[in-house]
Amino acid sequence: MPTSARRARERASTRERIIEAALHILENEGATALTIRRIATAVEYSAPVVYQHFANKDALVLELVAHGYRLMMAELQQAAEEPDIDRRFLLLASESVRFAGEHPHLYQVMNDNTVDADERLRAAAPMIGLLRELLTMWSDAHDVVLADFDEACDIVWGTLSGIASLGRIGTVGNERAQQLAQKAMHTLLRGWRADLPVNA
Amino acid sequence: MPTSARRARERASTRERIIEAALHILENEGATALTIRRIATAVEYSAPVVYQHFANKDALVLELVAHGYRLMMAELQQAAEEPDIDRRFLLLASESVRFAGEHPHLYQVMNDNTVDADERLRAAAPMIGLLRELLTMWSDAHDVVLADFDEACDIVWGTLSGIASLGRIGTVGNERAQQLAQKAMHTLLRGWRADLPVNA
DNA sequence: GAGACCTTCTAACGTTGTTAGGATGGCTGT
């Protein structure tokens, strides 16, 4: 009876295909085109089949969010190889903004407040972990003791996502947003270095 | 024939009532409850009447966004009376985040990427103007010449909105986000002051 | 008072997420 194993494999396979199709539709046609029926026809199935793999649309979208963060981490990986810690910090800042610009619809879903907050945090965990690592290395390298490490980490995280969101608004544009991210990081880090004496 | 004037007044009145009803529903029941029929019954009309005052739902929502920014400015007004410029900066930072926490659904719509980017920028104009004013007063007070004023302004704006969005995610919470906003502003300003020599 | 106009309603269309019920087809046990 290897049949059940094969079935399980097939199930997982179609589940993966659904996610990939959904991602493809989302990136190419935007969030409004991401409907259950549209996804189902893309994988050559009928709409209810999707509900055999995901409880509802929100669960599927959540999977896309997680996938988006993994993709972001992958694209950031090569930037993480920059040896100089300061340059790496700035590079990762601008590259994370660039990601938002190159995957606008995906990034929009990643930051959509309609998806559950806790689940979104869990999906963003690797990104936050990267920032923590970066910040510890930086503070070690410069002998800076941050008054509140978690606070500084959240500030960096919030600043980057805020500036990335700025990239699609009005006259800003993405390449300018990348500059903004670098400058913001530069200023924040300089501010923390200037704090050396001690700060409340 | 004062009748046409009265009619125009009535039209404007119901238009206003629609906006207020929509705002009330949005703030109390969230974005998913904000449907045309729900708004229409709230003002004791039938659904199509809404379309005599707004081209479509997006136009109505855009009006809510503008209203939201006006409300934000009004709530920030009393914080703007703080005489010390540095304290005023920090206060406005935390108060703007507090606004996001006290009007979560409204703030969500204000930052929703589905509404047109240009219109959103126009609605946010007063807020950006306030930040510009604040930043010029601050740089004047401390004899700081910012390498790129508009850039610094956008950084502040992006940072604040990013940290405000952080307030609803995961374990952050609003009062902590307020602290984060103050600390972030503090660090940014300190960073710019440390830049005094000159910076690319 | 007749006719034009403005306002409002009911009804409907197409689309969305989602569920129910029936058909189909392969696996299991004898």
Place this chain on the structure above:
DNA sequence: ACAGCCATCCTAACAACGTTAGAAGGTCTC
């Protein structure tokens, strides 16, 4: 090898959404 079971899939439908068409009603103008 055949009967029965179980997973899978599809068609059809429901409620709710944004939006439009067309009729009904009242109000003002001449």
